[in-house]
Amino acid sequence: MKIISESERKKAQQLLKQLSLSEKCSLLTGKDYWHIQGIPRLHLPDMMVSDGPSGLRKQEGKVDYLGMLPSKPTICYPCPSACASTFDPNLLEQLGIALGEECVHEEIGILLTPGINHKRSSLGGRNFEYYSEDPYVTETMAEALINGLQSTGVGCSLKHFCCNNQETARMINNSIVDDRALAQIYLRPFEKLIQRCQPATIMLAYNQLNGIYCAENKDLMDLGRQWGFEGFYISDWGGVNDRFLSIKNGLSLEMPGMNKELCHQVEKKIQEGEWEEDELDQRILPILEILVHHKNMQAKKEQPYTIEREALAKKIARESIVLLKNEDNLLPLSSHSSIALIGNMAKYPRYQGAGSSNVNTDTIESLCDFLPFAYYAKGYDENGHTNDVWLQEAEQLAKRAQVALVVVGLPLFYETEGYDKKDLSLPAGMRKLIERVLEANENTIVVVESGSPVLLPHLEKIKGLVFASLLGSYGGSAIAEILMGQISPSGKLNETFVRSLSQIPILEYPRSLRNTYYIESIYTGYRYYDAAKIDVAFPFGYGLSYTSFFYSNGAKNGNSITFDLTNTGKMDGKEVVQLYVSSSAPFSVPKLLRYKKISLKPQETKHIELFWEREDLEEYFDPWILREGDYTFYVGSSSRDRQLSFQEHIDGANIEVPNAYQNATYVKELDLHDFHFLIAYEEKENIRPKRYGMNTTIQDLIDTNWIYRLLIRGIMKKMLKDDQDIYKNLIEEMPLRILRMYGVSQTTMEGLFEMLNGKWIQGWKKINQNEIKKVIHDLEGLHESEIQK
Incomplete structure (x- = not known):
């Protein structure tokens, strides 16, 4: 659901013509940690954004990068992973409305949700914040939440675009993915949600995708535009590597906004003829549109409906x-x-x-x-x-x-x-x-x-x-x-749910490596476990009831399967009926086509129809094609449960695939040699930089110099409490460019790098001591403040 009206678009276009070059450039970076810069001269107020996948996290006092400091008290809803286990998009739409109403009440214009990254491994530290290992479940749950949220006039920020599937070294990691897996698993939910929901913003991921940081990946951002995205791209907090290149290639807003160096840099580029002002206008027009919209929303301030929201959370x-x-x-x-x-x-x-x-x-x-x-x-x-x-x-x-x-x-x-x-x-x-x-x-x-x-x-x-x-x-x-x-x-x-770690095709995220190879390709989640016939503890889609259900009278007619579902027990119950398809073609996996949650009273029967489109059977081989093979459509209560089954031979294309990827049982033996048959990516030497620079990590400094090791560990001891060692890994994996989030200027950064690289006197002269003192003070303040548990 679009949130920008046609009149608001026209108003933004009119205001654009009234802006000076300096005012235009000021919109490229946030005003501070949580606010998008307004235009006071034109009576456009600043707009606040906030985290919110499990409830509003509005920080009104001190702010922080790690989510450690307190925010305004509110309802904590079940985490996104729990929400997905309802298999009920209607509930997610209601949740979106509830969150949106609270945002309106708190004068927040954009809620930084939903996260739709794929659960590539059960070891993922952020899996609780994502929906599913199935792209279709992710897509349908997120669609409902976005529609609910944006129906209130509050914009969403669809994230993290794309392949942010691990937390280890997330700000420097390079996700290397073959085109087929990228299209079918990792990009598919983004494509569908852009086309169906028109999200107000899309947040770009920290990581690199096939060698290019997402925040400066022109092909990635252009792809979103080709799918119909009309909003603006926003960086994850501290996620910009090369500032000007990111703006040039499609980014509209760098967050957070701790200084205006980017604005001055872009203004200078345009004045010197190195970039066109028309392209700048394209970046900032969607920001102007949402600022106009937010100003109109302030007259519609909602009152909180606590009782209703509590009931929904329950x-x-x-x-x-x-x-x-x-x-x-x-x-x-x-x-x-x-x-x-x-x-x-x-x-x-x-x-x-x-x-x-x-x-x-x-x-x-x-x-x-x-x-x-x-x-x-x-x-x-x-x-x-x-x-x-x-x-x-x-x-x-x-x-x-x-x-x-x-x-x-x-x-x-x-x-x-x-x-x-x-x-x-x-x-x-x-x-x-x-x-x-x-x-x-x-x-x-x-x-x-x-x-x-x-x-x-x-x-x-x-x-x-x-x-x-x-x-x-x-x-x-x-x-x-x-x-x-x-x-x-x-x-x-x-x-x-696997029985042991050895069953997971991705066992670890090595901290010493900056490249992550998605060697398993499309063999991920239940698609892999089911295709390889692995004896897992509990399959995808599984869940028992206190009552029982009987599937009968199944029939397939074209692109439709019908059947009767009866509650044969003595208690009211709900069953999630699931339709899957598998193919005899090599290098294929079973996948969920449709699901529906059905409520039944004891002995009640309902007639169910599940319908799919031809494109649901297509696979990506550049372009999307339908392959020839024997297809099995089956209905049941999980990916392993086949209550009703139907076979059909479908004519289509025959595609030659690498031998190593023909069967899921080969996955555990795959190596980089096999993977290179799938990818066109030219691998760069996977080593740490020889000289210290923007993407040198804290861990690099610790590993290469004992003086830096003592200094950093001393600061971290002051920063973190005894029970927060878990954050050490996150901090150690941060690149030094993260200092820009704390207001450190480019000049000071250059001086710091010169000092680290041995030019002590030359570098010292460039450093603004007050900026460094402020960073240390802010970090120590995390320890002294009341940490939110």
């Missing part, structure tokens, strides 16, 4: 919870049973991820509050550590109870922006706790609070398993309602 939480195991129908629980409720997270829940999506909320429900009849034992501390006293207490409590309910998960800083996980295991203390409770009581139910898959010890012995994800402010009541059977669980997994 509903999303309920419908996102996934029941993974329920042996002997141990669930739902009875209030008449004796229940041992074990685990620190039952009282102090893990309800959101860390980083820029961190929401400051006054309301945090705990499961303990809603199971007052259960007997509680701590089991472990906030970091997942345990001791003999806590273990013995839990064991004794479990022995005396009819049912043991253990709540575990990943502590806050296990899942955070800026850091990828090393494995999927729970903390050792939680693993010990589960083992001891299982020995004490065979009727053990485990509730997991995390934003992405985990490995569970003794999975075969756990009778009941509930994946609660990160449910925000109102997760406590939602989990209790599921456990006690007040409603039937209806969530489905948006990401495959």
